[in-house]
Amino acid sequence: MIVTLSLQIAKLSVMLFTMDIQLKINMNEKLFLRDPEQSELGKKIILHSIQLIHSNGFEAFTFKKLAIDIGTTEAGIYRYFENKHRLLIYLTAWYWSWLEYQVTFQTNNIKDPTVKLKQVIKLLATTVENDHSTLYVDESILHQIIITEGTKAYLTKRVSEDNKDHLFKPYKDLCALIGNMILECNPDYKYPKSLASTIIEMAHFQNFFMNNLPSLTDFGQDKNEEEIVRFLEDLVFSSR
Template sequence: MDYSLSFKVNDKIYLRDPEGTELGKQMVKHSIDLIFQLGFEHFTFKKLATEMNTTEATIYRYFENKHRLLLYILNWYWSYMEYLVLFQLEPVQSSKSKLEKLVELLTRELPESAGQTDYNKNYLHQIVISESSKVYLVKEVKEINQHEVFKPYKDLCERISNLIQAYDPHYLYPHSLSSTLIETSHSQLFFSMYLPKLTDCGSENKQVFVEKYLKDLVFTLLNKPQ
C-alpha cells in the first residue's frame, strides 16, 4: 500500500512553513536537487531562485539563510530515519537482530518502498553523508540548540540508545555509541568514496564495507567483558 510521508519540522527553523504552500514544497525539493548537484558551499538562494523561476526575495520569505534551509532538510531526514527504525524493526524479534538491522538502515540508501515523498531519496542520502555535520559544526550551535532544532536527531539517538540497552543493559555509554554509529556511518561512507586510504574498504562495495565495520564495532564493544 502506498502512503505519503509528512513530518512536522520545528517552526524556529523557518520563517514560513514550506509545507504550507506548493511553492514551499517545491523549494525544498529543488534545494535537495541543487545541494546534491553543486555542494552546499556552492549552493545559493540566487541559484535556487533561478532553478525555480522565482526571486531570491521569495526564498528569503521562507528561510533566513541557507544554513536554516539545510537544517530543515536534515530535520526531515532525522524524523524519517526514526520512523524507519520504528517501522522496519517492529517485526524483528531478537535484540541482536534489531541492532544488525539498524546498522543496515544507517549505511544503505533510503528505501523507496517505505512511504512516498516528493524528495529524491538518493540525493537526500548523499547530502546527509557529505553535508550533515555542517548544521551543527557552527559557532552559533549553542544558541540555535536552545530552540530544540536538533530534537529529531536527539530522538533518533535516544531510539538507538534504547536498542543498545535492550541488547546489553550494563553497557555504560549507549548514547555515545548511538551518535557514534550515526556519525561514523556518514564519515566512513564519505571517506570510502573520496579518501579511501582513511578506511580499510579496498575494492569492496562501500556500503557493505561500512555495514560490516559498524557491526564489528558495535558487537565488539557490547560483547566484551564489563
C-alpha cells in the same frame, strides 16, 4: 478516508489513504518563516534545494541559484527560510525524523535485540531506496547530502542557540532511540548514547571516506556499503 496515527516516536504522524500512504513529518516551526509543506512554491524549494545542494555542494549553493532553478526570485525564497543555513538544518531535521520513522517501522516486531540493532545499522549505512511515500523529497539524494553536509548543520558558533530552539531534536531523538536499543542488547553497557552517535556519524563518514579518501578505510575498490555494515556490526557487537 484519512486516519491520523499517533506513533510513540515524537512528531511523526502518518496519513493513511485507501490506496496510497503518505508520510507527513511535523517540523519544528522555528526552522522556517513560512511552512514549505503548505504551498507549491514551498515544496519546490525543498525539492530543488536538495538537487542543487547535491550538485553544487553547500558552500557554492545560493538562494539566487535556487530561485533561478525554480523560476522564482530570491525574495520569494527568503519568505520561507531565513538563510541557507536554516534551510540546511531543515533538511537534516527532516532526514533524521524520516530515518527515525524508518528505524521504528523496520524494527517493529523484531524481538531479538541483536537482530534489531543489526537492522538499524543496515538502515544507517545502506543507501536508501526512494520509497515514494514522500512525494517532493528524494530520500536517496538527501542521504548523499547528509553524508557530506549534515555535520555542518551543528558545527557552528550558533549551535547552542539553535539547540535551545530544539532544531536538533530529531537527531537527538534518533540517537536516544538507538541508544536504548544498545542498552537492550547489554543493559550494563556504560556508553549507549556515545556509541549511538558514533555509529550514526561513522555510517556516514566511512561512506564518505570510502568514496573520496579511501586510504582512511579498509573497504576495497568495489566500494561496497555492506563492508561498512560489517565494520559497524563488529564495532558494536564484538564488545557487547
